[in-house]
Amino acid sequence: MPTNPNQRDQSTSSNIQHSQIAIHRDISGARHAEVSQTQTIPVSQGFGPDVVGTERPPPTIMLISKDSVSFYTDEYTLLRLSNNNFNGLLPLPSQASVNRMVFLKNLPSSELKIVLHAIYVNVPITSSGNSLDDFQLLARGIGWLPTFGIPVKSVILPRTPLFNRMLSFAPLHSVEVYSLAGHHDMNDLAVTASPHTLSFDLASLNKELAKHMGPTYLLRLLRLHRIRQTTLLSLLAKAPDSHSETEECRSEDQQVLKGEWNTSVGFLIGKVNAGTVPGLIREAVMSHTSSITCKDCTRARDARLNAVLAEWSATVRSV
Template identity: 25%
Template structure:
């Protein structure tokens, strides 16, 4: 009795799939076999047209293999599938990766190439190659990074600014801003770097690893450091001057006003010594300097302090938050 072989095939790139940018709606003529044994049915004409090196020189060394009968696929436990794959079953010999279940002599043959990427990564690469949207898969930063790294290896262009992949990447900027910034910088997508840079303000520059620095390159690394250091210097400049003084009164002497200045400087030092001064919030400023107004009984001092805090909040809000 013939044994059964499980075949995992992409749910987008399967034999009879109608894919965009394919001349005359022709059927696939190439199988790509991933490192986790998922099969992608694609068109050599599309890969050759998009790639400047014959898809990493793999198209010139492809080998023929038998293709399974996929006219009536059998699904098994879809919850156990890798995202974007499904199982096919065909009877045949155990030493074949997949076998046509039709009678001998009726099997078609197709060329097959083997790649080192896993299916989740190749899936994004092929979506980019065919000009298809890939956001529905919700690829992680690791998957997007792997796909972007694979593109030049296969002679494929970096997706343009309007491609959905950058929007998908930016959705994860708050979770891992340095990684998103690095990927944007590595591919010179300036708008991605600008948007991600604001999220990096909550991350100390000491978290920038050597790998991050090399990925960003000197220009974007410099811009990131200038953003962080520039905001700290702006904070010092804006908060530096203490509240204005007023003429001595019976209720408030010069000694009292000197105490207000001393308290202001102490609050400033506390903010600057905080973990991430470049990310200082308006709430933090009000929390640090507000109590100074409550510490004096002089109404004139209270008014000067409140005016100063309002001025600081306004100026700080105008300081640039991105590269």
């Protein structure tokens, strides 16, 4: 087992930091990279040899991506977080700096960088795109963590940069983020992302996403949407209260308000979903009851409408 990186022989770290490393282009199945003089390997931003002024431990090994980009890391941290010796690649048998490299033949640098951002949470994330392509790249990178024996939910915790980065996609890609959270059993992310799914029509949820999130998280999402829809319909089903009869508005006259309220409910039924906004409800009710002239009926309508909107706003919004 490795020792704490702060107790390592600093000369080994120094040799790695200042060596000029290259690899053969034809490496295929070997787990450790070989040294060559054919090409200098570019270094990934944020994972270079210099750790001065950062919270990263001194590097003791180099990871080399599929597209020949190097990442300086430390063996101790990788082994501490992994439950399978980093997919059986560590520990390296040699302490010589020239041999302390691992070539990851299937892992491109863009995805390896995400893996290491999950591990080294204090390294700033520079990407700022919010397209679906950016999210899918992030999902692929995160998906490598279990391969290396690192449970996703053990390193991507609330308020960590990658957690926040994943959550930033939720307004535009809510179901994709929720599905990713479910797939990796990230309850905190699922709970936080789920309100963004409320306007999504679950009838259009494709089988791939449903399968990806798993039955437990799918059931939780279905239950949330069903509870909200049935709650709103139940609230709307109750018409405004009657008021004391007056010369201008007798009991039979007040049935006009109830009829127009029910008309507005009928209009909303085809539009109601778990994410129905209060403005749509108010607009529908007000437009369908605009012919009401009795002040007492108007007050009864407004009281019922405000009660509906207040209870709707308080209805559960997350799984």
